[in-house]
Amino acid sequence: MTSTNWIKLEIPSDTRNVAFARTAVALFASQLDWTLDELEDIKVAVSEAVSNSVIHGYGLQEGLVKIGASYTGPELRIVIEDFGRGIADIEQAQEVGFTSIPEERMGLGFTFMHEYMDEVLVASQVDTGTTITMIKRVRDLES
Amino acid sequence: MQYHFQLEGQSLIATLRGELDLHTSPRFKEELTRLFETHSNVTHLIMDVKGLSFVDSSGLGVILGRYRELQERGGRLFFVQANPQVKRILQMSGFQKIAEFSNSTSDVLERI
Ligand SMILES: Nc1ncnc2c1ncn2[C@@H]1O[C@H](COP(=O)(O)OP(=O)(O)OP(=O)(O)O)[C@@H](O)[C@H]1O
Ligand SMILES: [Mg+2]
Numbered sequence: 001m002t003s004t005n006w007i008k009l010e011i012p013s014d015t016r017n018v019a020f021a022r023t024a025v026a027l028f029a030s031q032l033d034w035t036l037d038e039l040e041d042i043k044v045a046v047s048e049a050v051s052n053s054v055i056h057g058y059g060l061q062e063g064l065v066k067i068g069a070s071y072t073g074p075e076l077r078i079v080i081e082d083f084g085r086g087i088a089d090i091e092q093a094q095e096v097g098f099t100s101i102p103e104e105r106m107g108l109g110f111t112f113m114h115e116y117m118d119e120v121l122v123a124s125q126v127d128t129g130t131t132i133t134m135i136k137r138v139r140d141l142e143s
Numbered sequence: 144m145q146y147h148f149q150l151e152g153q154s155l156i157a158t159l160r161g162e163l164d165l166h167t168s169p170r171f172k173e174e175l176t177r178l179f180e181t182h183s184n185v186t187h188l189i190m191d192v193k194g195l196s197f198v199d200s201s202g203l204g205v206i207l208g209r210y211r212e213l214q215e216r217g218g219r220l221f222f223v224q225a226n227p228q229v230k231r232i233l234q235m236s237g238f239q240k241i242a243e244f245s246n247s248t249s250d251v252l253e254r255i
Contacts, residue, residue, distance in 0.1 A: 015166035022197075040197075040228040047199040051165040106207060108200045108236055115235060 005031060006070035013054040013063040013082070022046040025069050029076055032138050041116035042076070042136060048109035049080040049132045056100065057084025057130055074138035078117075081131045087124040094122065145194075146171060148178060151252055154187040155179075160194035163202030172205040179212055186218040189251050193224035203236050210241060219243065221251045 007028050011017040022043040029042050046067075053065045068079040087093045094114070099107030113120045117134040124130040144167035145160040155178060163171065179185055188209060192198075210220045220242040225233060233239065245251045 018165050019162060037228065037231075043197065044199050044232065047164055047197075051199065051201055054165060104204060104208065106200055106204045106236065108203070112200060112232070112235070 004070070004072045006068065009067040011065050011067065013058045013061070013065050013084075015054060015060075017065070018047055018050050018054065021050045021065070021067055025067065025078060028069050029071075032071055032074065032076060034138060038136070038138075042078070045113045045116045045120075045134055045136075046078060046080070048112050049078075049134070052109055052132075053080060053082035053084065053130065057082035057086075059085065074140075076136045076138075078134045078136075079131060080134075081129065083129040086126040086128050086130055087122070088126050090122050090124055094120075144171070146174075148174070150182065150185065151189075152255075153184055154189050154252060154255060155182070155185045156189045156191060156248060158191040158194070162197035163195060163205070164197065164199050165201040168202045168205045171202075172208065175205075175209045176212070179209070186213060186216045187221070187255055188213055188218065189221045189223060189248060191223045191248055192229055193226075195226070195229055198229055198232060200236075203232070203238070207236075207238075219255070221245055223248050223251060 009021065009024060011021060025046045026039050026043045030039060050065055050067070054060065057063060063082060063084055066081040070077050092098055094110040096111045097107040099105040113134060117136045119135040121133040144162055147158050149156040157175065190206065213220065222233065222242055222244050224246060225244060
């Protein structure tokens with residue numbers, strides 16, 4: 001077997017699909033050798049990115065969310081893409097506690113993604129969409 | 144996501160089972176808010192999260208929002224039997240500063 005594999009998913013921005021997305025990606029990711037905690041980390045990170053697309057990207061209206069997951073060797077890469085509103089200030093959006101909906105939200109989604117994944121890259125353009133790329137590497141238990 | 148509520152004096156015990164996320168949290172929020180409105184004597188919120196298998200920022204936002212309502216009544220927030228993953232995300236969100244953690248609901252009720 002080769003040490004590389006990938007999946008692609010396309011889902012409508014329905015709140016029910018957030019659970020599907022995080023479970024599907026975690027199931028795929030479990031082909032690598034994670035601890036239970038690390039698999040939970042991956043679930044939370046995916047849940048946050050997909051929820052953001054549904055809430056902020058599409059304002060809870062209809063839209064398409066594309067999800068890709070792949071690995072080469074011990075490196076898992078997850079890409080979540082929407083074609084919604086986009087983020088004007090990418091730096092500010094990632095600040096701990098920053099939210100554009102302070103009445104309802106804590107502004108912690110990006111904080112969790114950064115905390116639970118090794119790398120988080122945000123690419124976004126207003127009125128075009130947002131792409132979140134997250135990377136997590138399996139720790140070598142021997143070393 | 145399943146949950147049920149139980150009133151014990153000034154405390155509301157919310158027992159959760161399943162996953163609290165963007166899809167499941169709005170209804171939980173509505174029911175909690177309604178209970179706080181109809182029971183103005185309720186001051187403390189005890190979250191029995193033993194059966195909570197997943198929570199993310201959407202769920203935590205709802206819990207924090209309800210805590211803020213109780214704070215105005217001088218209330219306290221408790222988490223009972225949080226699993227390690229849930230405890231970790233709660234701590235990362237700063238809940239250890241505002242909430243108390245416990246292993247049993249009866250302990251909490253005695254403490255209040
Ligand atoms: N896919 C997206 N499209 C448009 N804006 C986004 C997107 N993702 C994030 N944002 C913006 O970045 C901000 C911060 O996101 P973050 O997930 O950290 O917090 P939040 O979603 O507002 O709150 P929480 O995640 O705690 O529920 C959001 O409030 C929103 O303004
Ligand atoms: Mg978010």
